Amino acid sequence: MARKVRNASYMNNAKTIIECEFILDDGSVQxxxxxxxxxxxxxxxxxxxxxxxEESTTATIEENTKKKIIxxxxxEADVIAxxxxxxxxxxxxxxxxxxxxxxxxxxxxxxxxxxxxxxxDMLKVNVYAAALVAMEMMEPAGIVVADMATPQxxxxxxxxxxxxxxxxxxxxxxVDTIKDDKREK
Numbered sequence: 696m697a698r699k700v701r702n703a704s705y706m707n708n709a710k711t712i713i714e715c716e717f718i719l720d721d722g723s724v725q726x727x728x729x730x731x732x733x734x735x736x737x738x739x740x741x742x743x744x745x746x747x748x749e750e751s752t753t754a755t756i757e758e759n760t761k762k763k764i765i766x767x768x769x770x771e772a773d774v775i776a777x778x779x780x781x782x783x784x785x786x787x788x789x790x791x792x793x794x795x796x797x798x799x800x801x802x803x804x805x806x807x808x809x810x811x812x813x814x815x816d817m818l819k820v821n822v823y824a825a826a827l828v829a830m831e832m833m834e835p836a837g838i839v840v841a842d843m844a845t846p847q848x849x850x851x852x853x854x855x856x857x858x859x860x861x862x863x864x865x866x867x868x869x870v871d872t873i874k875d876d877k878r879e880k
Contacts, residue, residue: 697719697720698717698718698719698720699717699718699750700715700716700717700718700746700747700750700751701715701716701717701718701724702715702716702759703715703747703750703751703755703756703759704756704759704760704762704763705756705757705760706728710731711730711731711732712728712729712730712731713728713729713731713744713747713756714726714727714728714729715727715729715747715751727743729741729743729744729747730744731744785817786814786815786816786817786820789817789820790811790812790814790820793811793820793821793824794808794811796824796828798827798828798831798832799811799824799827799828799831801831802827802830802831804827804830804831807823807826807827807830808827810823811823811824811827
């Protein structure tokens, strides 16, 4: 039975394992993995190893290996880019659903809406949306959110006076005083 070798490439850095395809007489293709060391007890090399190297040169096998590595890296990059694109689409669709909520759509708080629009992940968008909805729910109850941010002083709490800024005083030296002396001489 005659066979031919196609797409032979190394599978490890030590170059002791080859992956290839055998094309058989009937046109069928078999994938084969060939180990350099044979299974014989005498430790002789695998005869298929020598045959593959006769059918394909070492340079061809190394070239196929490089092509295979490049193709694998490109496939990984494509998968990563596809996942990032999908995540971006999911975030966009999530933001659309958030803005369909009545409380958010009717809100006049443009700062919080802008934060929702600029949110770069679903967690931030969710937090900002929840905060906006909470603020919108507090407004009809008469709770003003701006007042919540700054505590009001009551009569029991002593009011602290703001500290004066320290100013640097110019050091005067005896020489400066003699020069600046404006008394009549």
